[in-house]
Amino acid sequence: MQNEALATIAVLGGTGKEGGGLALRWAHKGHKVIIGSRTAERAQEAADAMNATLGGSSVVGAANPDAAAQADIIVLAVPYAAQQSTVKDVADALAGKILIDVTVPLVPPKVSRVQLPDGGSAVEAVQKMLGDGVRVVSAFQNISAHHLTKLDEEIECDVLVCADDSDAAEQVVALAQEIGLRAWNAGPLCNSVVAEGLTSVLIALNRRYKVPGSGIRITGV
Numbered sequence: 001m002q003n004e005a006l007a008t009i010a011v012l013g014g015t016g017k018e019g020g021g022l023a024l025r026w027a028h029k030g031h032k033v034i035i036g037s038r039t040a041e042r043a044q045e046a047a048d049a050m051n052a053t054l055g056g057s058s059v060v061g062a063a064n065p066d067a068a069a070q071a072d073i074i075v076l077a078v079p080y081a082a083q084q085s086t087v088k089d090v091a092d093a094l095a096g097k098i099l100i101d102v103t104v105p106l107v108p109p110k111v112s113r114v115q116l117p118d119g120g121s122a123v124e125a126v127q128k129m130l131g132d133g134v135r136v137v138s139a140f141q142n143i144s145a146h147h148l149t150k151l152d153e154e155i156e157c158d159v160l161v162c163a164d165d166s167d168a169a170e171q172v173v174a175l176a177q178e179i180g181l182r183a184w185n186a187g188p189l190c191n192s193v194v195a196e197g198l199t200s201v202l203i204a205l206n207r208r209y210k211v212p213g214s215g216i217r218i219t220g221v
Contacts, residue, residue, distance in 0.1 A: 007175075010071030012036035012064050012078060012086055015046040018102060019077030021148025022140060023059065024050050025179035028151055033059045036067030043067070068093035073175070077102045077140075080122060087126055094134045098168050100175075101126055102140045104199040112204035114197040121192040127164065135168040137161060138192035139176065139183070141199050144213025157215025159183035162192040184218055 009026050013019040014035035027033040027050060035050070037043035043061030050059045061067075068074045068090040074097060078086050083103045087094075105122040107115045117125065127136040139161045147155045159176045161183055163169035169185045176183035186195070198216060205214045 007073055008032045008034065008071045009073045009075060009175075010034040010036050010062075010067040011075045012067060012090065013076065013082075013102075015042055016077060016079075017145035018140070018143075018148070019075065020046060020050070021143075021145045022075060022077065022102075022179075024053065024149060025151065026175070027054055027056075027059045029178050030058070034067040034070055035059060035061045036064040037061065039063060040066070065090050065093060071097070073098045073100065073171075075100045075102060076126075080105045080107070083122060083126065084129065087129060091130060094130060096133065098135045098137060098171060099126070099130070100137045100139055100172055104141050104196055106200065106203075112200055112207060114200045116193055116197060121190060122196055123162075123192045124189045127189055135163065135165040136189060137163040137165075137168050137172045138189060138195060139172050141192075141195040142202060142216055143181065144202075144215065146213040155181055155215070156217070157181070157213075158218050160186040160191075160195040160216075162186050162189050162195065164189045182218075184221070 009031050011019045011023040014023045015037045023033045035043045035047045040063045047059040047061035051057050101123040103122050105117050123138040159181050161169050161172050173183040202214045
């Protein structure tokens with residue numbers, strides 16, 4: 001694994017708001033970022049738009065399997081309905097790497113209601129599917145895309161990072177801190193159920209109090 005400062009990060013689902021926001025911030029910090037999508041053309045369109053915003057050329061686009069193959073760290077930022085099918089498409093390219101899963105098990109239309117799959121973690125299910133050869137890390141579920149795309153804005157939301165591999169968790173904590181977020185190693189991957197469920201709670205708060213992006217803070221640490 002390279003030093004994070006030199007990492008190549010593939011963001012699968014980087015054409016969406018959440019994945020796009022994370023990709024933009026990492027590219028802004030100098031990482032080589034590959035936008036992944038179901039088609040290379042759509043991915044490249046998103047990459048071109050980011051390069052125009054950043055005034056550079058560090059972001060490129062590729063179909064998901066190619067993006068994953070070229071990266072040191074892969075970020076899965078697709079809708080819940082596409083989570084497992086996307087993982088199956090890129091599984092061969094994940095061996096020995098870190099997969100950061102941002103998936104939230106939202107089930108429209110009631111996205112402000114917690115609906116965990118079989119009462120468990122959607123991210124933990126991916127680790128079981130891939131086996132021990134891939135280090136799956138859960139993170140970034142509670143960060144609003146509304147804030148991520150504003151590069152000069154301080155984001156008042158902490159990141160809960162869960163993983164069964166402590167070293168992988170710490171690498172993701174560092175990547176989060178690098179883009180201006182407070183991040184915490186929140187324990188094993190099974191604890192991801194908390195972050196996954198919290199997203200529906202935050203959506204409910206946004207709607208009730210008419211705010212664009214509520215978040216969480218860990219205090220007393």
